[in-house]
Amino acid sequence: MKFEDMIRPHLAYLYFLAVRLCGERTSAEDLVQDALLRAFRAFPGLRNPDQPRLWLTRVLTSAFHDRVRRSDRDDLSLESDSGFDLFDRITEEDPFPYSDRVHLDFLDLFDDAKLLEVLQGLQPDLRAALILAYVYGFTAKEIGEIMSRPLGTVLAWLHRARKQLERELWEYASSRHLLMSRAEARV
Amino acid sequence: MINCKDAVSRLWAYLDRNLERVQERELEEHLGMCRHCCGELEFAKQIRERLRTAGEMEAVPEEARARLDALIAGFEEPR
Numbered sequence: 001m002k003f004e005d006m007i008r009p010h011l012a013y014l015y016f017l018a019v020r021l022c023g024e025r026t027s028a029e030d031l032v033q034d035a036l037l038r039a040f041r042a043f044p045g046l047r048n049p050d051q052p053r054l055w056l057t058r059v060l061t062s063a064f065h066d067r068v069r070r071s072d073r074d075d076l077s078l079e080s081d082s083g084f085d086l087f088d089r090i091t092e093e094d095p096f097p098y099s100d101r102v103h104l105d106f107l108d109l110f111d112d113a114k115l116l117e118v119l120q121g122l123q124p125d126l127r128a129a130l131i132l133a134y135v136y137g138f139t140a141k142e143i144g145e146i147m148s149r150p151l152g153t154v155l156a157w158l159h160r161a162r163k164q165l166e167r168e169l170w171e172y173a174s175s176r177h178l179l180m181s182r183a184e185a186r187v
Numbered sequence: 188m189i190n191c192k193d194a195v196s197r198l199w200a201y202l203d204r205n206l207e208r209v210q211e212r213e214l215e216e217h218l219g220m221c222r223h224c225c226g227e228l229e230f231a232k233q234i235r236e237r238l239r240t241a242g243e244m245e246a247v248p249e250e251a252r253a254r255l256d257a258l259i260a261g262f263e264e265p266r
Contacts, residue, residue: 004260004262008259011252011255015247015255016242016243016244016252019242020242025248025251027249029254029255032255033255033258036255036258040262085195087195087230088226101228102228103226103233104230104233107207107230107234107237110237111242112240112243115237115238115242116241116242119238119241133203133240134239134240135239140203155200155205158199158203162199165234182212
């Protein structure tokens with residue numbers, strides 16, 4: 001099979017994955033171009049051409065990891081696990097006193113653009129693991145293959161990614177006064 | 188029976204089907220008794236669904252597609 005024939009059915013997938021990882025389209029396109037070059041160079045030595053999507057995901061994720069490492073934003077050791085629990089926080093603060101679905105009301109504060117912005121607040125490797133798991137449905141084992149990490153590390157990353165996401169959602173809503181404006185709008 | 192803290196710590200793994208059978212049974216037993224944790228489970232499901240659908244696009248923007256197509260077409264494979 002020619003490289004071009006292998007890559008074309010997956011091009012849109014790679015682009016959308018890159019947009020989610022990078023948070024905006026210009027960087028995403030750069031990342032896809034970088035990944036295509038890497039894939040082209042590695043293609044002659046590809047041992048398992050039956051799973052092109054998994055392989056291409058690995059190539060693109062690796063390119064993404066190298067980019068964020070260069071920008072020195074991926075020091076996972078700096079971030080300690082937090083006991084933050086978004087569900088509890090919403091229950092305690094009760095930002096929608098007249099609602100019987102406060103937690104879902106909270107999520108409704110975030111349109112897609114805001115949610116993608118919040119995702120950018122996560123540490124890059126955690127963000128990548130979260131996106132691969134919950135947007136694309138890769139198993140933890142597959143994410144381990146994609147990101148060249150043992151299963152235990154991936155499971156720990158996913159746990160921390162969820163905690164970071166919860167905290168980022170709350171902080172985003174608080175810092176932009178989304179909670180107050182929505183509650184006021186309902187009075 | 189496990190407490191709420193243990194139950195909540197297992198919810199996402201439960202949705203991922205990553206729990207051992209014993210842990211899964213303990214959680215389901217707890218969920219059968221605890222409305223608070225049922226709410227947390229529903230909330231976790233909704234966050235995951237929003238993550239999945241956020242950023243969905245029907246197609247790659249035309250100009251980006253043209254640039255990527257041109258890049259691929261320019262690759263010269265060894266004969």
